[in-house]
Amino acid sequence: MPGRTGASLQGLIDRHDLIAALDRAATKQVTIVSAPAGSGKTSLLRSWSEHTGSRTAYLSIRPDQYDAQLFWLALLAAVRAATGSAEPPPRPPGFDGPAAIRSELAAADDEFILIIDDLHELNSAEAIPQLTTLLTTLPAGVHAVVATRGESRLRLQRLRLAGELSEIRGAQLPFTEDETRELLATAGVTISDRAVAVLQERTEGWAAGLRLAILSLAGHPDPERFVAEFSGTDRTVAEYLLAEMLDHQPPEVQRLLLRTSVLDRVNGELADLLTGTTGSERILLALEDANAFVVSLDHERTWFRYHHLFRDLLRLELRRTDDVHELHRVAARWFADHADVAESTRHLQASGDWTAAAQMLTDHALSLTLDGQAATVAALLHSFPHGVRGLALAHAVAELNRGRPDEAVAHLEVARADLADAPVDHRHRLRTTIAALDLLAARLRGHFDGIIERVEALPSTTSMSSADVVLSNDAHATALLNLGVTAAWSLRLSDSEKYLLQGAEVAREIGRPYLEVACLAHLGFTATRDASARARRYCEDAIEQATRYGWAAEPVIAPAYITLAGVLSWTGDFDQAEEWLARARNAVPSGGEPGTQLLLHLAAATLSAGRGRHEDTLAELVAAGQVRMAGRHALIGRVLGWTIETQVRLGQLAEARAAVAAVDDHLASTGELRNAVAVLHLAEQQPAEARAELRSVLDGTAPRNPVLTLIEANLLDALAARALGDDESARASAERALHLAEPDRILLPFVMTGAAPLLAGLPTHGTTHAALVTDILDATSTHSAAPAPAEALSKSELRVLRYLPTNLTRPEIAGKLSVSLNTVNTHIRHIYIKLGATDRSAAVQRARELRLLSAGRA
Structure with missing residues (x-):
């Protein structure tokens, strides 16, 4: 496991044949371990990771992991823990998990093993193909092991054909009689060879059954009789052995195991709360050391989970002895207090308190989505029975995330109607969220007519409780973003700039870099009303920040690429505009936000018009006109x-x-x-x-x-x-x-x-814009490119060069540039040398041949 070093964990034996099989498998790129529950996959991998001596990152996937972002963040954290990196993972959404992990692995300076356990818990349709891509493109020196129940959903045929895939199946995992004997000896249990053979035969070498039997045998007065009396297979054996094992545990251990089985993961504090005692962490650590179906989940050994089969059997037993609903309610309160909204909602659902669960999810659906847990929101919504009220806002968030704004608008109307029935202290927050989602729906529909006037002023945070302020911050930042974008589409560009700057500031304050970058990406367009230089600066700042977070290829930064391409086309820098337009096309998904699609076509038309490609210009303009917008835009x-x-x-x-x-x-x-x-x-x-x-x-x-x-x-x-x-x-x-x-x-x-x-007919002495005229004439010329000069001209020399085709004297050029005559003379001398010219006319001719006087270089 990450960071675990030293001797093998207690209770694990060295399964020589399987360890050797994993060693052989590690010469290939990827190993798949596929076997049913209770087969000993996790224990085998833990034992092998201790044996290899290589740097190892170990991730056990949490139950019901629906969100790709959370999976990649967890895997990245495991890799960084193994490499000793202290840098925290980036905040979702919008980070490229596979690329970040590949980069970390490539930087490792020795052999590296990546272990992913419980792949069957990964229920994200997005993450599975991404993981397939990662596994097929691992850096040299990295070996991956993936453990799962049943058949793997990964598509690794290419690795199989290349001889880079190893597989270990369930049929290879049962314990042999010798291994059973060694397992008993390690646990301090002594029975006859005949009893060992019977135990191995009746459990069929099933790891879970053997461990349960050994836990029972350790405290049994007559181990031989115990082995002789039980029979059966699979769950029957497990249920029998579990009952026997629990009977031989101290009361405090029994109570902890049973009452904490309602959890998918547990720590000492939460276990103390559910059992009403203290010292639970000590018991959990001892159970893990004894390999009693308890596995730590983090480097510090503070969080634990039970083996899935063991947990399921404990839950069956718990229903006969305790108030399960009350335990779920206690767990829900603890997770809510510790800001784990998804777990709190799950436990409220399990407790049968659907009203509280609906309010919890509604209050946090937007924040969960911004945290990369949109799939979790959808799964939680699916878990509610039909007819539960108060979920309209959460459904609206889910529909908007799916790109279905029309359905979201219908849910928002229900949420608006339900406002009167909402608790008074919740109304400010709900009103802010509804406003934010109204604006987002307008963006996704391309329907901007009158939408700003329909949205009420955002509630002041001064009238809210501190808890409401925290919950409203995400909605407030989202509302400002969408208000700014919507205002831009109405060409209320001053208002748009104000909203987007405010939104970026709020997002920065609450630690939402994705929202901040989204605001910055749209700012460039707001400045096009009067200053292309400022628009360019806004775009470049947004792109720099997006690149820092690894979002350079994400849709969030596409508006900045598009605006920058358009502005560069305005100034005649067509080559650079072409490059940024290509980046925009790569970042804009097909069928995405209609406004972004329209802007992309318009920027492409602008570039084509500047290059004189009228057919291409018309095609892009026609495509822009065909983008489906629900209303008229500016x-x-x-x-x-x-x-x-x-x-x-x-x-x-x-x-x-x-x-x-x-x-x-x-x-x-x-x-x-x-x-x-x-x-x-x-x-x-x-x-x-x-x-x-x-x-x-x-x-x-x-x-x-x-x-x-x-x-x-x-x-x-x-x-x-x-x-x-x-x-x-x-x-x-x-x-x-x-x-x-x-x-x-x-x-x-x-x-x-x-x-x-x-x-061309304007006399140069009759205009105050002679240099600009030269640039324009140069931009419309059709000179072919010539080889570059031996030494590139500096920026200052290029500024002077721009004035050489005019009739301005050297003192007049110095005045235009606000520099001394001596500086101009020095620059002209350098220009002549670099261009191989002897006079002003020759320098201009050579510069035109090199296209140094083109608009892009001016």
């Missing part, structure tokens, strides 16, 4: 407007006209649609109509999305003015577009509108 104008513009650029004028004709009055008044109609007018040689359409966008009376729309409107106005022969207005509109684009160096609208010829 980005519909951008999607539809860009769709019409792209149709025009592809020569699909009839389709564009039909799309414009189908637009309702509300959408037709938005800046995005007015720009689209202007693009159509320009294609139809109607520049005057185009300028008229753009007037309300330019004067600010038309509702519009971020600055992108206004830059585009000015460029379209410039193109229309030039078509009308009004060069002065054309220059003025182009200059306004450059002025709006300069702070964040936004290039995309210039590329999309084909404004390069317009800018």
